[in-house]
Amino acid sequence: MADAVRLYTRYIGASLRAQMQYRASFIMNALGHLAITAGEFLSLAALFGRFGNIDGWTLPEVALFYGLVSCAFALCEGVARGFDDFSRTIRNGDFDRLLVRPRSTLLQVAGQELQLLRVGRFLQGLAVLIWSAATLGIAWTLPRILLVLGAVLGGVCLFYGLFVLQATLCFWTVQSLEVMNTLTYGGVETAQFPVTVYRAWFRNIFIYVVPLACVTYFPALAILDRADALGSPTWFQWLAPLVGVGFMALAPQVWHFGVRHYRSTGS
Amino acid sequence: MPAVVVQDLVKTFRVAERRPGLLGAMKGLFHREYHTVRALDGVGFSLQPGELVGYIGPNGAGKSTTVKVLAGILVPDSGRCEVLGQVPWQERVRHVRNIGVVFGQRTQLWWDLPVIESFDLLRDIYAVPQVQYAATRDELVALLGLGPLLDTPVRQLSLGQRMRCDIVASLLHRPALLFLDEPTIGLDAVSKLAVRDFLLRLQREQGVTTILTTHDMDDIEALCTRVILINHGSIAFDGTLEALRGRVTQERYLTVEFADGGAWRDEPDVTVVRSNGQRYTLSFDPRQIAAADLIARIAARYPVRDLLVENPPIETIIARLYDEDQP
Known part of the structure; x- marks a missing residue:
């Protein structure tokens, strides 16, 4: 295990040094990323400027959701790049190369790339989060700080699990990834709002199937000290981010099933 | 083992x-x-x-x-x-x-x-x-x-x-x-x-x-x-x-380059594999005619500038074997 962690850091180091070969392009890309996501938030703000509130939620409150999910997704896109880009690994035949190395395939794909330019989106999400907390006058007690960190980390885990599932699908087909994009990118869009604004069936998907609500909606309620219209108990709101960790823990089982399929069919 | x-x-x-x-x-x-x-x-x-x-x-x-x-x-x-x-x-x-x-x-x-x-x-x-x-x-x-x-x-x-x-x-x-x-x-x-x-x-x-x-x-x-x-x-x-x-072939190649004025006429025991100007590559089976006899005959009948005996390239052999193996 310690050896695996050491190798992972070696992989990441190599990836970072490789990206530093293109310093100018990195800076331009990260700034571009920041500008695009900032524009995204401004259009959200414009929406609230027109309607005042949505279903009883104000802009600073929704900004908390937005900040949590943006930070989590940006971090995850940065570290899960190898899985996000896995269809290319399959198409190039590079997965064969991973199979002839004496290391777990998950570790090798995970270590393929740490994409630094996602730092743009992360900083923007963090800025929105800080603005939201300041506007709402949230008292930053230690438990609250831990809950914010937990929600972001739980979100990273959840998205990471989704990226591993998306990559696993590539063992069968490299053509049907749009389905997964509706869960990842679509999930980010969805989780920017409290789940109560959606119809029940749609809401339930993001609570029970792809439990994004557990890393945004429920912990956000606890941070805002607001009662849940859906009736969840406060203790659950504090522990909900763990669901994201559990979701990620399931992904390796599915992955190994996919690897077995690949090795028997050689797709 | x-x-x-x-x-x-x-x-x-x-x-x-x-x-x-x-x-x-x-x-x-x-x-x-x-x-x-x-x-x-x-x-x-x-x-x-x-x-x-x-x-x-x-x-x-x-x-x-x-x-x-x-x-x-x-x-x-x-x-x-x-x-x-x-x-x-x-x-x-x-x-x-x-x-x-x-x-x-x-x-x-x-x-x-x-x-x-x-x-x-x-x-x-x-x-x-x-x-x-x-x-x-x-x-x-x-x-x-x-x-x-x-x-x-x-x-x-x-x-x-x-x-x-x-x-x-x-x-x-x-x-x-x-x-x-x-x-x-x-x-x-x-x-x-x-x-x-x-x-x-x-x-x-x-x-x-x-x-x-x-x-x-x-x-x-x-x-x-x-x-x-x-x-x-x-x-x-x-x-x-x-x-x-x-296994595929016993054949050999003889490449002949003629001096000016030499024109190829059909000869027994050999077939032309390819020709390029004055240069002809001939295939023959050493069980039918020994290389030395063939060279002597060609040299006697044509104005020869250069001669080379070689094995057919391995590609040709492989291609033939692939063909032979067609179901």
Whole structure:
């Protein structure tokens, strides 16, 4: 295990040094990323400027959701790049190369790339989060700080699990990834709002199937000290981010099933 | 004990039928028909430690499927296979510690990093002790003359330089068995010779068992005493290069260049394979007419400037064998 962690850091180091070969392009890309996501938030703000509130939620409150999910997704896109880009690994035949190395395939794909330019989106999400907390006058007690960190980390885990599932699908087909994009990118869009604004069936998907609500909606309620219209108990709101960790823990089982399929069919 | 034993290896793939045209493609979205392809249909051979074997065959014959099974990438449908005493597809991680693989078309080096960093990463991936690693690396780097390239990013290397680095990369953990898939494809003549020289030394001095798949028959002639030919998923030939020539053909080529004014007339016992201006390549069977008699006859009847007797190129032999083996 310690050896695996050491190798992972070696992989990441190599990836970072490789990206530093293109310093100018990195800076331009990260700034571009920041500008695009900032524009995204401004259009959200414009929406609230027109309607005042949505279903009883104000802009600073929704900004908390937005900040949590943006930070989590940006971090995850940065570290899960190898899985996000896995269809290319399959198409190039590079997965064969991973199979002839004496290391777990998950570790090798995970270590393929740490994409630094996602730092743009992360900083923007963090800025929105800080603005939201300041506007709402949230008292930053230690438990609250831990809950914010937990929600972001739980979100990273959840998205990471989704990226591993998306990559696993590539063992069968490299053509049907749009389905997964509706869960990842679509999930980010969805989780920017409290789940109560959606119809029940749609809401339930993001609570029970792809439990994004557990890393945004429920912990956000606890941070805002607001009662849940859906009736969840406060203790659950504090522990909900763990669901994201559990979701990620399931992904390796599915992955190994996919690897077995690949090795028997050689797709 | 043999290094590699393969018996009755069978591997089938299910391939989706592609229907022609736009309508066919639309139908294929909803309902696919499959047919089965027997990529390996009872392949069997064994290799002694230290052998360097050429594994050849036309595209789609089952070459790379065999290599993938031996390398532990693919699990076959049935058959027996032991590589260095282990079944490749069981305990993949333990198996691949003992093998090295070079895919000629794809590099295993980190594209944007200096060569030396890729080597260092491979040391960590294979957990090679530092002292052993440094000794192996320095020896290989010296043999292939790569010293000046170590700090160059891989993307700036020429194809020949990159291939030599890739070969070093595949040997850093001192594998007992090496797979080389098209290691000279696209290389310039000098690099090809350097790679061939190195592989010969590797086999002679270190006794690394090597399986070489290639379309370059010069590779085979330069490197391999033994050739295994696969076609339609089964072994069509397994033996020495000379036996392979003898099995297909006894024919020899005589190339004649005439002085000005010499024009070819039909001669008995020979056929013209090709002609280019005053230069004719004639094929003959030494059992019907000895080379010396044929040369004497031609020299007597034509104004000859130059003469050369040679074996038909191995490509011709292989092509003929592929044809012969058509079902």
